[in-house]
Amino acid sequence: MRTSVGIVGAGPAGLMLARLLRLAGIDCVVLECRDRAYVERRQRAGVLEQGTADALRAAGAGERLDREGLPHDGIELRFGRRRHRVDFPDLTGGRRVTVYAQTEVCKDLIALAETDGPPVLFEAEVLAVEDVDTDAPRIRFRRDGREEVLECAYVAGCDGFHGVCRAAVPAAVSRVHERSYPYAWLGVLADVPPSHDELVYARHDRGFALLSMRSPTVSRLYLQVPEGTKAEEWTDEEIWDELALRLETADDWRLERGPVTQKSVTPMRSYVHEPMRYGRLFLAGDAAHIVPPTGAKGLNLAVGDVVVLARALEHERRTGSTELLDSYSATCLRRVWQAERFSHDMTALLHRDPRAGSFDDRLQLARLDRITTGRSAAADLAEGYTGLPLG
Ligand code: FAD
Ligand code: DHB
Numbered sequence: 001m002r003t004s005v006g007i008v009g010a011g012p013a014g015l016m017l018a019r020l021l022r023l024a025g026i027d028c029v030v031l032e033c034r035d036r037a038y039v040e041r042r043q044r045a046g047v048l049e050q051g052t053a054d055a056l057r058a059a060g061a062g063e064r065l066d067r068e069g070l071p072h073d074g075i076e077l078r079f080g081r082r083r084h085r086v087d088f089p090d091l092t093g094g095r096r097v098t099v100y101a102q103t104e105v106c107k108d109l110i111a112l113a114e115t116d117g118p119p120v121l122f123e124a125e126v127l128a129v130e131d132v133d134t135d136a137p138r139i140r141f142r143r144d145g146r147e148e149v150l151e152c153a154y155v156a157g158c159d160g161f162h163g164v165c166r167a168a169v170p171a172a173v174s175r176v177h178e179r180s181y182p183y184a185w186l187g188v189l190a191d192v193p194p195s196h197d198e199l200v201y202a203r204h205d206r207g208f209a210l211l212s213m214r215s216p217t218v219s220r221l222y223l224q225v226p227e228g229t230k231a232e233e234w235t236d237e238e239i240w241d242e243l244a245l246r247l248e249t250a251d252d253w254r255l256e257r258g259p260v261t262q263k264s265v266t267p268m269r270s271y272v273h274e275p276m277r278y279g280r281l282f283l284a285g286d287a288a289h290i291v292p293p294t295g296a297k298g299l300n301l302a303v304g305d306v307v308v309l310a311r312a313l314e315h316e317r318r319t320g321s322t323e324l325l326d327s328y329s330a331t332c333l334r335r336v337w338q339a340e341r342f343s344h345d346m347t348a349l350l351h352r353d354p355r356a357g358s359f360d361d362r363l364q365l366a367r368l369d370r371i372t373t374g375r376s377a378a379a380d381l382a383e384g385y386t387g388l389p390l391g
Helices: 012-023 036-041 050-058 063-068 088-092 102-116 236-247 298-319 328-350 358-373 375-386
Strands: 002-008 028-031 070-072 074-079 082-087 097-099 124-130 138-143 146-157 175-190 199-202 209-215 218-226 260-274 281-283
Touching: 002 012, 012 028, 012 102, 012 146, 012 298, 028 124, 028 146, 036 102, 050 063, 050 097, 050 298, 063 102, 074 358, 082 088, 082 358, 082 375, 088 375, 097 209, 124 146, 146 298, 175 236, 199 236, 199 328, 209 236, 218 236, 236 260, 260 328, 298 328, 328 358, 328 375, 358 375
Parallel strands: 002 028, 002 146, 074 199, 146 281
Antiparallel strands: 070 097, 074 082, 124 138, 138 146, 175 218, 175 260, 199 209, 209 218
């Protein structure tokens, strides 16, 4: 089998790249180890930056997003039982975010690929990516128990953090920058209308809590838990009790409870692999970088990377110049490091670090005080949250 661009992974990065290349008339094939139902159901991120929503619209994937997505003009910060709203359009010159789940973005992009192409091969597990430092890279994969090879001009490694593509970069070239955190997020999906119409980020002495949503009838909630916690260690009732404690306010706000339909633990990590390109291999999304989830940057970074990559591949096809492919890594990393900074700072601002002392606690409260009383600190948060323009 042969194609121009071999795409490994059908997460948001791989699917969006496939769509953009299809629109540019560049042939490609997507190889995904999981089945379609799994990819469409995997519960993950939920907030789209303005630039991500605009990119999906421009790619013809905005119809259901505009119908069912929930535009949000701000978030609420809670600490010391008080509530403070951060108004995005006011602080950013009109930018906002849209609450629309990653599962729905993937469903929309898969449906487009199904009608328009390119081929997305599910249950096709990539075993190795070879010869990326030559003009003829090869992707070895297994489908229906048989090994096959996809020959291509370029490989897009969109296979997430645990994929195989990153390993094709020689150790002598790779540089890794990372940080781990001594806590994780316990996330639940619940059949109950969200108890607030905007997302609520709460800093509490017992730890961080987040109230988010998937639709007007489905809530998504998270609790900071110790690293290594298993979801089964918490009963539904314990989760609701803890959420109610951490989200509590001095006024008459109440947390509505309902049936929990999914429960999982997300580890927290910051990670950047540099460079994002080696020879004819281009890493995009979680394959190259991870942010802790506070502030919901992961999916947005993945889309940002592939918008840059699609433009560079199109430029090469049109003009023969590899100039944009050559600058791919540097262009993406600038944005990636801004998101790393933002996600790290949001995480440090709102979580209880078990190693922290009273001095750190007071610093955290002083930072929150500045954000909720001073315009420049609030504007920095609002700009980071709504995201840099995709450019
Ligand atoms: P992925 O979505 O990971 O897609 C990679 C794809 O490659 C997968 O479909 C995988 O099956 C496939 N693949 C892997 N290996 C192979 C192989 N060898 N052969 C073929 N296919 C392969 N972000 C937020 O902003 N908020 C959140 O609440 C949030 N929660 C998260 C929870 C979890 C458990 C995880 C893992 C991530 C979460 N994220 C969250 C991050 C966000 O979901 C990711 O940043 C986003 O999915 C990145 O998209 P991607 O396409 O780069 O990678
Ligand atoms: C969601 C996840 C996040 O990491 C976040 O900061 C906001 C919302 C969510 O899954 O809804």
